[in-house]
Amino acid sequence: MKSQPSEPGPDSVSRDPAAAGAGTEAPPSPLRALAEPVQGRLAVAVALQAVAALAGVVPFIAVSRIAGRLTGGSPAGGDVLWPLVTLACVAGLLALACGTAAGALAHLADNELQLTLRRRLARHIGRLPLGRLTDKGTGEVKQAVQDDVSALHTLFAHTLLDVVAVLTAPLLALAYLFTVDWRLALVSVVPLLLGVFLFSRAMAGAVAQMAEFGAALGRISAAAVEFAAGIAVFKSFGRGRKAHERFVGATEGFADFFSGWVRATLVTSTAAVLVVAPAVVLLLLSVVGAVFVTSGWTTGAELVPFLLLGPAVAAPMGVVGPRIQQIRAGQAAAVRITALLHTPTLTEPATPAVPDGHQVSLRGVSFSYDGHTDVLRDVDLDLAPGTVTALVGPSGSGKSTLASLLPRFHDVSAGKVTLGGVDLRDIPATELYRRVGFVLQDVRLLRASVADNIRLGRPDATDEEVERCARAARIHDRVLDLPDGYATELGTAVTLSGGEAQRLSIARALLADAPVLVLDEATAYADPHSEALIQDALSALAAGRTLLVIAHRLSTIRSADRIVVLEDGRITEQGRHDELLAARGRYATLWEAQRTAQPDRTDGDPGRPPAPTAVARAADDIREGSAR
Template sequence: MKSQPPGPGPATAAEEAVGAGTSAAPPSPLRGLAEPVRGRLALAVGLQAVAALAGVVPFIAVSRIAERLTEGSAAEGDALWPLVALACSAGFAALVCGTAAGALAHLADNDLQLTLRRRLARHIGRLPLGRLTDRGTGEVKQAVQDDVSALHTLFAHTLLDVVSVLTAPLLTLAYLFTVDWRLALISVAPLLLGVLLFGRAMAGAAAQMAEFGAATGRISAAAVEFASGIAVFKSFGRGHRAHERFVRATEGFADFFSGWVRSTLATSTAAILVVAPAVVLLLLAVPGAVFVTQGWMTGAALVPFLLLGPAVAAPMGVVGPRIQQIRAGQAAAVRVTALLDTPTLPEPTAPALPDGHHVRLRAVSFSYDGNTDVLSGVDLDLAPGTVTALVGPSGSGKSTLASLLPRFHDVTAGTVTLGGADLRDIPATELYRRVGFVLQDVRLLRAGVADNIRLGRPEATDEEVERCARAARIHDRITELPDGYATELGTAVTLSGGEAQRLSIARALLADAPVLVLDEATAYADPHSEALIQDALSALAAGRTLLVIAHRLSTVRSADRIVVLEDGRVTEQGRHDDLLAAGGRYTALWDAQRNADPDGADGVPDQRPTRAGADIREGSAR
């Protein structure tokens, strides 16, 4: 069972519920998101309030009937029928209004969900690709699915529940004061005592809730690590250690939550007990019996207190779960609003089209946080039909520099131009027709194989799709799938890493972008897959301008230009033989790889990666 943190006091619940559902100063993110359906939600709230009030009327009518019966008015049937009719009509009105309120709230929420998801989809589509990479798919999924669902719970369910538990007791208490003010005051006592006890139980709840969120976050992170890393641990004979962090996280959460519960158990239990219907009924029955025996009130006057008295303290019984739903909705609104407020990729005010495909970087600097430069003063030229390789130690800025070309990010200073036009002045649709990329981390859609290949050109014919698949050395594998090119990926059929990489190469071939960014597509491939991928890359490179991020230097020794990056700066550039002759940083990197793998996995003696690297260069020249 999922642990639920203790909720704050009922006063807080009332304030947050009113803030979430009425005009009494709701949080601005929640108000802003609900604005399109605010009128319908307000009407639903009004109908629910009428339903709650009407639901009390039958109990009042029954108490009045009991009073008349005890007064000896039973013979006068005509005097009772109006009360019976009132009870029936009020019950019917409560049913109709409650049903209408629920239907209206759900219809409004359905429209709101559709509107929010469309807004999120449009906005996410205009975010810089690097921003999406930084955020990861988890945050986007949470906003589009989980957070919108949390808002559904708030608007379609919790809002109406809060209105009911706050409205009905008000009418109940007002009526009870007209019957007997002394017993009415006694009926308020459990509510006041419950508020006091809950307030004491929730002292310091803000800090505890923060720790609760952090603890659950640690469990989630450890669970992901456990699931994704267990194979690595087992392969090194350390399977028993794979779950240690997860166990520590769960045990830490258990210790924290147990301590929190123990510290609040007595007061929170007492708060629940004092508002329990049986306790409230007993609390009213004892003094009520005394009042009747002493002649201070009639037996009929005691009936409404026995019927309605427990309802006065009823909100305390449901306040905890409602508060959690309100807070979850508020937090979801904040996250959704934050995502919608994320700056999008600026669209050019004066669009420009490239004249050719020559890429120039001039005095380029870039910073992720606005303070520390990851790149500084980079000047680079990528001539059409050439292969340029980026090499350097980890953290030198290779991936960052490559990400500027497809405009995953905008430069902090300097310019990146394509065909003489600044990338920031080229419309996104035009830019991605001219610049493509093949990354290590391949993303395939849950769709047919052909649809995955057609992603860049949806109008492509079946013949064109098959031609590109053949060139990418993936056609034979596709024909082995249950439905060939119509096979849906992501269900019962999955592709290996090398196969997915070749499928992405087929996608890039079909898109036919003249400028390509390659991020070491063979880094995690087995030897057989690597050979096929290198053949596919040779076909992909033909006649195109390539910018290649190289981790294994042997795969790019035939590149037209090798650029060495260190600490975000270009320290060397030239051809392989010239850089080796210079004896600088490139030579040190080359020697380090040779010494690390003298048998050829990453070094010179093995001819397979050398040939593959040459194939890319020769393919681009064909």
């Protein structure tokens, strides 16, 4: 697929290999790149946290010195002790002040980073092709905007300072202990080295195990969805006990895998935690220190600092597991956020053009989702103003893809689509969506009032205009039944049925009043009562407009001005209903297959023509308007 170059901006990056290799330095990691706007404040926070950690060790050193003066046999008057007491108090207050300042500064920097990232994401997502969002769904966007940004908060506001603290304090403690007795200092390092060794053994193969862990969870999720979706079918055929077998098998498989993983690492991981536990380190130093004291190799006063500071030397290993997990989670979140920010956006024209009329033309259009396999090939098609054109064909023939090019859900890989003689890529997005509207089967309503949902295309519309369009869309009476009428907020305690939501979206399209309309047959899954109301609403919406219809039931497009048959991404037939039946081609085959499988909804007389559908009535309305 030939993608259009994105407009240069703060959210875009060069994808040119030559440009990437032009510099001598490798590009920064995604994490560093995202943190760049606040890296100065984070550096200051790290420095303050380091000072706080170092200052936090000083009171212990002062206490050990006091203990030495008190037990050393020499006079220990106030002139000797008070300076040490003062030092301990000042250092403690300094640690408290610097730690508080570091936490506040890191949180302020993180708050600004979250705001900046979410604004960048909102701007960038607003410029993405709509097809990119509908294909991937909203899960990716939600994860980036909410979950991943929150993961960065944990990393920058908490984990970063914790890592600085647990690495800095032991260094000062160990340095001081070496000045007291280098032999006992070496003993205090033994638990740390042993913890590192055991932890590395426990983590051996963790990458592969984590991959299998994720795959096992995925199998459980897939089995759960299948279980929930298919249980009714299984029960209908008397196989209720079979419905949950795959789910149970997946959960048992996960339990076996996880139990095996835990058993394989239980001894080493538990040992890694135990050898650096403060109680174990204190016990080791007490026993070895007692031997040293009784042997005359050191004094009791010299043992005191090891009992106070020795456990702090091995402290980092006690928290390394959770911190590593948080760092990895932050790095993964940064990668996902960066990938979304680097997704190519729709190009905005350097010299915007305004269409002259509403003639739609496709010339030599080809399109591919992956850049390799063309879904559409060399499509030529004209949509004359005030006509109804229907797209039909077997599943996977490219109907929805072709229709998605008109509202520019995607850009073509080859050829061009024009509106009023102007390439869609040269029309500003705001101007394009004033002229091209769409009504799809999958209706999206905002968590806002009914009136605001209808006003989406025209925020300045009056209440009278909103009500008029709601009446035309056959949704006015249902709105009045809601607790607060048009002021009722949707998405909370109030929800609409599928047919009601569809009619609300039709009211929205009526208010927007776009002269070109793309219609994915909205009644395909509606019940008969909803279908009748939706067809009435669609008839009001389609009258007088240029209409492109994706037809699933051929009986709904018999009166269309032109029926276009797509097969394997190519137009193989086009004409009116009677002409295509007479040609005895693919359309006639599809028509006969649908008539055999599901007769038109009539009163039971196979010779009687079906009731006029929304498209049929729209075609009649358009022709009558043209005749007048």
